[in-house]
Amino acid sequence: MTSQFHPSNGDPWPAPHHSEPVSGFVTVPGSKSLTARHLVIAALSSSPSRLSGALRSRDTDLMIEALRAMGTTIEGDGDDLTIIPAPLHGAHIDVGLAGTVFRFLAAVAALADGPVSFDGDAAMYARPIGPLLDGLEQLGVKITAGEGPRGRTLPLTVEGPASGSAVTVDASGSSQFVSALLLLAPHLPHGLTITHEGESVPSLPHVAMTVEALRRAGASIEESTDGPVSWTVAPGPLHPGHITVEPDLSNASPFLAAAVATGGTVTIPHWPAQTTQAGAHIVPILERMGATATLSDGNLTVTGPGSISGIDIDLRDAGELTPTVAALAALADSPSRLSGIAHLRGHETDRLAAIASEVTKLGGRCVETRDGLFIEPAPLHGGVVDSYEDHRMATFGAILGLVVPGISVIDIACTSKTLPDFPTMWEAITT
Ligand SMILES: O=C(O)C1=C[C@@H](OP(=O)(O)O)[C@@H](O)[C@H](O)C1
Numbered sequence: 321m322t323s324q325f326h327p328s329n330g331d332p333w334p335a336p337h338h339s340e341p342v343s344g345f346v347t348v349p350g351s352k353s354l355t356a357r358h359l360v361i362a363a364l365s366s367s368p369s370r371l372s373g374a375l376r377s378r379d380t381d382l383m384i385e386a387l388r389a390m391g392t393t394i395e396g397d398g399d400d401l402t403i404i405p406a407p408l409h410g411a412h413i414d415v416g417l418a419g420t421v422f423r424f425l426a427a428v429a430a431l432a433d434g435p436v437s438f439d440g441d442a443a444m445y446a447r448p449i450g451p452l453l454d455g456l457e458q459l460g461v462k463i464t465a466g467e468g469p470r471g472r473t474l475p476l477t478v479e480g481p482a483s484g485s486a487v488t489v490d491a492s493g494s495s496q497f498v499s500a501l502l503l504l505a506p507h508l509p510h511g512l513t514i515t516h517e518g519e520s521v522p523s524l525p526h527v528a529m530t531v532e533a534l535r536r537a538g539a540s541i542e543e544s545t546d547g548p549v550s551w552t553v554a555p556g557p558l559h560p561g562h563i564t565v566e567p568d569l570s571n572a573s574p575f576l577a578a579a580v581a582t583g584g585t586v587t588i589p590h591w592p593a594q595t596t597q598a599g600a601h602i603v604p605i606l607e608r609m610g611a612t613a614t615l616s617d618g619n620l621t622v623t624g625p626g627s628i629s630g631i632d633i634d635l636r637d638a639g640e641l642t643p644t645v646a647a648l649a650a651l652a653d654s655p656s657r658l659s660g661i662a663h664l665r666g667h668e669t670d671r672l673a674a675i676a677s678e679v680t681k682l683g684g685r686c687v688e689t690r691d692g693l694f695i696e697p698a699p700l701h702g703g704v705v706d707s708y709e710d711h712r713m714a715t716f717g718a719i720l721g722l723v724v725p726g727i728s729v730i731d732i733a734c735t736s737k738t739l740p741d742f743p744t745m746w747e748a749i750t751t
Pocket residue numbers: 352353354356419420493494495496499522523526639640663
């Protein structure tokens with residue numbers, strides 16, 4: 321799957337400006353996070369399984385290639401995949417800029433019969449993984465790693481086997497450290513108890529998503545919040561069967577924000593009534609910013625207000641939504657405080673610095689706080705928004721460009737990380 325948009329068509333990309341309210345019906349492809357988990361669970365299962373509605377994008381294709389390189393057969397080149405597990409062997413893995421591939425497979429590599437080496441994009445060298453590597457070492461896994469600005473990093477080699485049944489990890493930098501160990505856990509001879517020690521774990525819905533996906537495949541998992549938070553996973557075979565992936569609700573958020581920014585209406589079909597996706601938090605957030613939302617027969621419809629209200633919100637559980645919420649906050653008529661998101665400094669880019677810098681560049685008022693952003697109303701003007709190779713910074717620029725004339729976005733093609741057709745889909749509702 322490739323984007324319809326190629327940098328040779330013009331970079332920076334002139335963000336569509338829409339002076340009228342947008343109106344659109346947007347079908348969003350499968351969830352990156354669910355696709356990643358179901359692929360890993362299927363590759364480690366005891367029977368073949370099928371994944372329908374899988375996301376095909378740079379991150380998920382890197383996951384597919386990595387699992388294939390370790391011995392898994394994955395058939396199908398669209399969004400319907402058959403996964404035939406086999407014992408894993410040593411391989412070299414390109415993690416790109418995909419946190420899920422980097423963290424999940426660093427843990428899974430401990431099950432391979434041979435060393436697994438990892439490398440990735442230059443920007444990945446700045447993303448944290450040290451606490452997960454410490455945890456794997458507690459299980460006797462051999463690690464060799466480079467040294468980066470946030471501790472141990474790429475290039476990395478992981479060599480199992482893993483032994484032992486308990487690990488303590490500081491997952492305050494990324495929930496993916498816990499998810500990675502959970503995915504490994506059922507395949508260890510005695511299972512695993514994972515205990516978190518440190519400041520609070522961000523993105524907890526993503527941990528719940530891992531637990532739910534494993535339980536659906538037959539894993540037995542107990543969570544304890546009595547004292548330090550921990551998860552105990554029993555050893556045992558997994559049989560995922562046939563899974564259908566929900567649409568990616570975080571990727572839906574810029575389209576819903578388009579309705580809010582312009583006072584228009586956008587409908588997203590197949591919106592799940594219940595989900596572990598943190599992206600679902602966007603609905604109450606947009607309502608607090610003045611939008612109205614209805615869910616009927618799986619169609620989520622959001623209608624924007626005449627003017628956007630600022631918001632004071634802890635986004636620790638749904639940090640992925642920060643660039644979308646920050647773009648709307650920069651267009652709001654009252655101040656906004658986004659907190660609980662210090663860990664975004666270790667995302668695809670330092671998202672707090674990136675947002676503050678780009679809003680300021682466009683004439684807005686946005687400063688970093690210890691754990692987030694403070695944004696005040698100010699008139700914005702046109703300019704070139706840097707995406708910092710970060711798909712969500714690119715969509716942040718697109719949202720602002722809808723209402724502020726003269727905005728263009730550098731490297732809109734980086735949206736291929738999780739939504740290869742973003743430019744085409746955006747142009748469909750805005751032109
Ligand atoms: O497990 C996952 O699929 C994810 C977990 C979260 O990571 P952090 O806990 O590092 O924020 C989220 O931000 C990321 O986009 C996807």
